Amino acid sequence: MDGGASAFTTTEKQRELIELAGSLGREKFAERAAKWDREASFPFANYDDLRASKLSALCIPVDQGGFGADFATYCMVSAELGRYCGATALTFNMHVCSTLWTGVLADDLDMTPQQRETHNRRRREHYRRIVEDGAIYAQPFSEGGDAAAGKAPFGTVARKVDGGYILNGKKIFASLSGAANYYGILCTEEKPKLSRADTLYLAVPADAEGVSVVGDWDPLGMRGTVSRTLLMKDVFVADEAELMPQGIYFQAASRWPHMFMTLAPTYMGIAQACYDFTIQYLRGEMPGTPPVKRRMYPTKQIAVAEMFVKLQQTRALFLHAISDAKVDPTSEERMRAYAAQYTIMENAQDLARLAVRTCGGQSMLKTLPLERMYRDARCGSLMLPWTAELCIDRLGREALYKPGETDE
Numbered sequence: 001m002d003g004g005a006s007a008f009t010t011t012e013k014q015r016e017l018i019e020l021a022g023s024l025g026r027e028k029f030a031e032r033a034a035k036w037d038r039e040a041s042f043p044f045a046n047y048d049d050l051r052a053s054k055l056s057a058l059c060i061p062v063d064q065g066g067f068g069a070d071f072a073t074y075c076m077v078s079a080e081l082g083r084y085c086g087a088t089a090l091t092f093n094m095h096v097c098s099t100l101w102t103g104v105l106a107d108d109l110d111m112t113p114q115q116r117e118t119h120n121r122r123r124r125e126h127y128r129r130i131v132e133d134g135a136i137y138a139q140p141f142s143e144g145g146d147a148a149a150g151k152a153p154f155g156t157v158a159r160k161v162d163g164g165y166i167l168n169g170k171k172i173f174a175s176l177s178g179a180a181n182y183y184g185i186l187c188t189e190e191k192p193k194l195s196r197a198d199t200l201y202l203a204v205p206a207d208a209e210g211v212s213v214v215g216d217w218d219p220l221g222m223r224g225t226v227s228r229t230l231l232m233k234d235v236f237v238a239d240e241a242e243l244m245p246q247g248i249y250f251q252a253a254s255r256w257p258h259m260f261m262t263l264a265p266t267y268m269g270i271a272q273a274c275y276d277f278t279i280q281y282l283r284g285e286m287p288g289t290p291p292v293k294r295r296m297y298p299t300k301q302i303a304v305a306e307m308f309v310k311l312q313q314t315r316a317l318f319l320h321a322i323s324d325a326k327v328d329p330t331s332e333e334r335m336r337a338y339a340a341q342y343t344i345m346e347n348a349q350d351l352a353r354l355a356v357r358t359c360g361g362q363s364m365l366k367t368l369p370l371e372r373m374y375r376d377a378r379c380g381s382l383m384l385p386w387t388a389e390l391c392i393d394r395l396g397r398e399a400l401y402k403p404g405e406t407d408e
């Protein structure tokens with residue numbers, strides 16, 4: 001089945017990029033995925049391939065050495081990677097967001113001419129590092145409190161000093177910890193009262209003095225993301241480290257909500273992979289297993305039909321939501337994005353569950369990829385700020401209350 005392309009794939013360039021991701025996935029990432037999972041180690045070899053294929057510069061403008069992909073294209077490419085290696089797709093999301101948010105998103109936001117000029121200059125350098133130096137960016141914003149849910153200012157603070165900032169704080173679940181060259185840190189400018197409006201987005205070099213990675217990493221799924229804890233103690237970064245001008249991240253979070261949907265494509269890919277596995281397995285075509293066909297039983301056919309329906313429902317919402325993405329979406333478009341995120345994250349694990357139930361006991365042996373997909377799929381609905389719970393919270397409120405309405 002065509003995993004990434006569809007009627008929504010309108011350009012040849014999109015099809016080429018999806019095929020590029022698909023060929024890397026099929027020929028290289030799928031086979032390696034078990035190793036990263038078993039060892040909970042970072043997929044460095046996959047990142048060598050992402051650099052060599054230039055996919056690491058997917059959303060960097062063409063005139064600066066990238067593919068110039070937009071939001072929807074990123075989502076389809078990411079879903080294709082997720083089909084073969086969840087941990088690679090999820091970490092690829094963190095990296096690409098550093099270019100997507102500073103690129104096509106920032107272009108849509110209001111800035112003064114001075115801010116725009118400074119931003120364009122700074123991001124040019126940041127893109128150069130990715131294109132020429134092969135730099136990889138992480139995106140740690142979770143802290144264990146209310147900040148990652150978008151309900152409180154980040155507790156990691158940046159004090160303004162001459163020529164830059166001094167950072168102090170802690171980030172949990174920092175995917176790519178120890179592997180990234182830069183950490184795209186969301187933090188709050190230190191003032192007498194911390195405010196979300198003062199959120200800063202700073203590129204902290206991994207080798208800056210005062211940066212350390214601590215703790216172990218032995219989770220249920222997405223083990224190759226190596227999401228350990230990041231500590232920053234009196235870390236100095238220059239003004240040039242600002243990935244967005246002051247106040248612009250806050251503007252982006254309220255005006256470009258689909259920016260928080262970028263994790264979902266990974267799980268769209270896993271959902272597809274669970275279906276792909278089931279078909280191959282029931283046809284007796286799974287490498288490494290005896291050629292025993294199980295497709296002739298009506299119960300299997302019904303189960304596969306139900307999986308197909310669920311997959312199509314999920315994909316339809318995914319494609320609709322990513323084609324909605326823009327600055328200042330309507331209330332319906334914003335709500336559809338929550339609905340899509342919720343559906344993808346919940347249905348990925350349901351498809352994994354159905355795949356195991358339908359294929360049976362031998363299918364969940366660790367010699368086959370399904371049990372890894374089952375564990376990886378479980379992680380999607382936990383990702384802040386749009387966890388499954390918070391999507392439902394937001395949908396319920398936005399359906400029943402107009403902006404500013406209360407019951408008091």
Ligand SMILES: Cc1cc2nc3c(=O)[nH]c(=O)nc-3n(C[C@H](O)[C@H](O)[C@H](O)COP(=O)(O)OP(=O)(O)OC[C@H]3O[C@@H](n4cnc5c(N)ncnc54)[C@H](O)[C@@H]3O)c2cc1C
Nearest residue numbers: 139140141142144149173175222227382383384387389390
């Ligand atoms: C494999 C993996 C990789 C990750 N990589 C990254 C990364 O690279 N960068 C990063 O920043 N984070 C990352 N995360 C973290 C992730 O985005 C969440 O922050 C994390 O899973 C939250 O866990 P918690 O136990 O601290 O959640 P808690 O904050 O304890 O929340 C538990 C649940 O309560 C609900 N909840 C939370 N806050 C509120 C609230 N204010 N109101 C109502 N309900 C609320 C949510 O539904 C949430 O799922 C990763 C997580 C995983 C599992």
